[in-house]
Amino acid sequence: xxxxxxxxxxxxxxxxxxxxxxxxxxxxAGRLSGFLVLGSWLTLLGVTWFRRARILDLxxxxxxxxxxxxxxLVVLLVATWLAGNRGSDQLTGSHEAEVGRSPVALAxxxxxxxxxxxxxxxxxxxxxVVTLLTPILAPFDPDVMNxxxxxxxxxxxxxxxxxxxxxxxxxxxxxxxxxISLIIGFLAVLIAITLGTLIGSVAGYAGGWxxxxxxxxVDLFLSFPRLVLLITVVAVFQPSIPLIVVVLGLTGxxxxxxxxxxxxLSVREREYVQAARALGYGxxxxxxxxxxxxxxxxxxxxxxxxxxNAILAEAALSFLGLGVQPPTASWGNIIQSGGDRIIDAWxxxxxxxxxxxxxxxxxNLVGDGLRDALDPRHVE
Amino acid sequence: MxxxxxxxxxxxxxxxxxxxxxxxxxxxxxLIFLILHLAPGDPTAIWFNPSIPPEVLDRMRVNMGVDQPLxxxxxxxxxxxxxxxxxxxxxHFRPVRDVIGDALPNTLLLGGTxxxxxxxxxxxxxxxxxxxxxxxxxxxxxxxxLFLYSMPGFWLGLMLILVASTSLSWLGLPVFGMTSVDHSxxxxxxxxxxxxxxxxxxxxxLGLASAAGxxxxxxxxxxxxxxxxxxxxxxxxxxxxxxxxxxHALRNALIPVVSLLGLYLPLLFGGALVIEVVFSWPGMxxxxxxxxLARDYPLVMAASFLFGALVVVxxxxxxxxxAFVDPRIRYE
Numbered sequence: 001x002x003x004x005x006x007x008x009x010x011x012x013x014x015x016x017x018x019x020x021x022x023x024x025x026x027x028x029a030g031r032l033s034g035f036l037v038l039g040s041w042l043t044l045l046g047v048t049w050f051r052r053a054r055i056l057d058l059x060x061x062x063x064x065x066x067x068x069x070x071x072x073l074v075v076l077l078v079a080t081w082l083a084g085n086r087g088s089d090q091l092t093g094s095h096e097a098e099v100g101r102s103p104v105a106l107a108x109x110x111x112x113x114x115x116x117x118x119x120x121x122x123x124x125x126x127x128x129v130v131t132l133l134t135p136i137l138a139p140f141d142p143d144v145m146n147x148x149x150x151x152x153x154x155x156x157x158x159x160x161x162x163x164x165x166x167x168x169x170x171x172x173x174x175x176x177x178x179x180i181s182l183i184i185g186f187l188a189v190l191i192a193i194t195l196g197t198l199i200g201s202v203a204g205y206a207g208g209w210x211x212x213x214x215x216x217x218v219d220l221f222l223s224f225p226r227l228v229l230l231i232t233v234v235a236v237f238q239p240s241i242p243l244i245v246v247v248l249g250l251t252g253x254x255x256x257x258x259x260x261x262x263x264x265l266s267v268r269e270r271e272y273v274q275a276a277r278a279l280g281y282g283x284x285x286x287x288x289x290x291x292x293x294x295x296x297x298x299x300x301x302x303x304x305x306x307x308x309n310a311i312l313a314e315a316a317l318s319f320l321g322l323g324v325q326p327p328t329a330s331w332g333n334i335i336q337s338g339g340d341r342i343i344d345a346w347x348x349x350x351x352x353x354x355x356x357x358x359x360x361x362x363x364n365l366v367g368d369g370l371r372d373a374l375d376p377r378h379v380e
Numbered sequence: 381m382x383x384x385x386x387x388x389x390x391x392x393x394x395x396x397x398x399x400x401x402x403x404x405x406x407x408x409x410x411l412i413f414l415i416l417h418l419a420p421g422d423p424t425a426i427w428f429n430p431s432i433p434p435e436v437l438d439r440m441r442v443n444m445g446v447d448q449p450l451x452x453x454x455x456x457x458x459x460x461x462x463x464x465x466x467x468x469x470x471x472h473f474r475p476v477r478d479v480i481g482d483a484l485p486n487t488l489l490l491g492g493t494x495x496x497x498x499x500x501x502x503x504x505x506x507x508x509x510x511x512x513x514x515x516x517x518x519x520x521x522x523x524x525x526l527f528l529y530s531m532p533g534f535w536l537g538l539m540l541i542l543v544a545s546t547s548l549s550w551l552g553l554p555v556f557g558m559t560s561v562d563h564s565x566x567x568x569x570x571x572x573x574x575x576x577x578x579x580x581x582x583x584x585x586l587g588l589a590s591a592a593g594x595x596x597x598x599x600x601x602x603x604x605x606x607x608x609x610x611x612x613x614x615x616x617x618x619x620x621x622x623x624x625x626x627x628h629a630l631r632n633a634l635i636p637v638v639s640l641l642g643l644y645l646p647l648l649f650g651g652a653l654v655i656e657v658v659f660s661w662p663g664m665x666x667x668x669x670x671x672x673l674a675r676d677y678p679l680v681m682a683a684s685f686l687f688g689a690l691v692v693v694x695x696x697x698x699x700x701x702x703a704f705v706d707p708r709i710r711y712e
Binding site for chain 2: 091116209210216220223224225227228229231232233235236237249310312315316318319322335338339342343346349350351356359360361364365
């Protein structure tokens with residue numbers, strides 16, 4: 001974003017007011033980006049002001065996640081300010097950069113016209129920001145109990161989502177749970193797409209019996225209900241977060257490998273691939289430089305949808321008590337802890353469930369939007 | 381090789397497709413064997429009890445066959461599983477086969493009713509959306525299906541329990557188990573109604589998310605079919621819109637939906653596992669879950685295998701069904 005030339009400043013000229021309220025001139029010019037930049041700026045300033053005691057506290061007692069949160073806050077403030085004063089009209093502000101920028105401008109435009117996808121991206125961006133800033137935002141320590149006066153309190157101004165059976169603040173636990181769920185989802189899908197790309201490209205490129213064997217393995221994994229396989233593994237080993245990540249990755253690669261294999265098969269005999277081979281390049285280079293870039297887009301789509309699925313699987317596993325172990329908060333185990341008292345303390349299970357639905361829905365919205373935007377056959 | 385009618389081609393196709401299921405089943409058994417043997421320690425470590433003397437542990441190892449070399453164990457394992465011998469349950473004190481035999485019908489019942497909901501509701505909603513494309517009904521249902529599609533079934537189950545016990549308690553829907561306490565006193569018709577009432581909530585919890593998925597797919601299929609020439613022809617003939625949609629469009633749009641069956645089966649049985657725990661449904665999922673908590677390994681492994689086998693057999697049926705409904709299918 002910082003590389004953008006000033007000539008691309010198609011929005012209203014950034015003026016004097018933008019120094020204090022970045023994006024205001026773009027907003028006055030009637031641009032959505034101005035609204036977003038100004039909104040982010042005011043929200044971030046508000047967070048800084050209302051949570052100033054907590055921020056000072058984080059300075060006094062530095063921990064790695066506190067430092068990360070403080071750094072993120074500074075980076076976000078600077079990035080928002082720059083976005084407002086450079087007059088960038090990109091919807092994907094720099095604080096959303098980790099969600100991924102589209103390499104093709106056309107696809108980017110199609111994506112931006114896809115309202116549901118934009119909504120999903122905005123939700124994901126907010127979720128990412130909230131996750132980064134959790135130590136600043138969370139009103140209470142998620143693990144501190146209050147057994148005397150704070151047990152099973154209904155939602156109120158002090159505890160927006162109420163408290164659980166040990167008197168812990170539910171909002172703080174849901175916020176910290178978001179971090180666990182998202183990290184597990186991201187890492188699991190990273191493993192899954194790496195493995196899927198590897199197996200798919202080997203199967204497609206080698207062909208013959210290698211292909212046949214690998215595809216039967218894909219069939220095998222597809223016919224095993226993912227949750228059953230997860231539970232079987234966790235039953236034999238001790239449940240831990242690294243184990244869950246690895247097993248989620250090992251049970252999520254089949255779709256990607258089929259995609260990659262199909263694509264490799266379809267371009268393997270093209271002239272440019274033959275040319276690369278004729279030049280004496282090895283299989284690794286031909287695959288990596290000439291074939292795999294073609295599958296990048298469908299793999300990104302699969303990965304986006306895969307994160308949602310991984311989050312759902314992790315939640316189910318933690319709900320059964322076989323995933324993330326208490327006292328570490330994860331959405332699944334918070335829902336489980338409220339399951340027995342769903343009628344007299346409905347809030348414990350309800351809010352983390354809504355968080356799951358919202359998160360998974362955002363990933364699905366973005367995934368669908370990307371698929372439509374990146375589909376070259378897509379006609380409007 | 382396009383076969384218009386049944387006959388030997390179809391039979392050969394069925395046979396070949398059934399034969400393909402066997403290596404898959406062996407693969408599933410192998411995978412479970414690998415998981416069990418990748419774990420640290422041998423099966424006797426399950427009873428991590430220092431008071432058991434080493435001689436007894438050795439005798440247990442011999443009894444379980446774990447003193448044999450790995451390949452011998454593997455061959456025995458595959459043979460036993462494929463012949464339906466799953467060993468002896470530590471917690472039920474009965475052969476695993478009998479324990480599972482009691483639970484399997486209950487899981488199949490729940491899975492069956494859920495499949496009806498998944499495809500019945502899914503296809504109906506998807507077609508309705510397609511017919512009303514871009515209208516308010518379509519937009520609303522697009523949002524609702526997306527919401528449901530992203531929802532964890534176990535959470536939906538808890539919410540259903542909450543609603544059925546509070547604001548909808550006048551409906552009197554049971555939220556726990558498969559039968560009421562007075563089930564054995566009821567007449568045959570009363571027994572059926574009793575189970576049916578217990579089925580309502582778990583079926584919704586298990587089926588609704590997948591139904592939303594089917595609806596999303598069905599909407600797309602239906603929209604594609606409606607654009608076809610034969611639909612225009614049907615309309616040009618002056619047929620009523622009802623007939624055009626129900627007889628001409630729906631039938632053709634349904635064909636590819638059948639192929640979704642194989643795709644949703646793993647999801648269905650994986651989901652059944654959690655839903656059975658939420659509603660205390662006495663099926664295989666509940667059995668497996670209790671088995672894990674009690675470290676009843678033979679039971680867990682058998683249930684795990686059967687879930688895989690159900691998907692393999694289900695997909696086989698789905699493929700055959702697909703070949704049956706779509707006369708254009710190539711038997712290759």
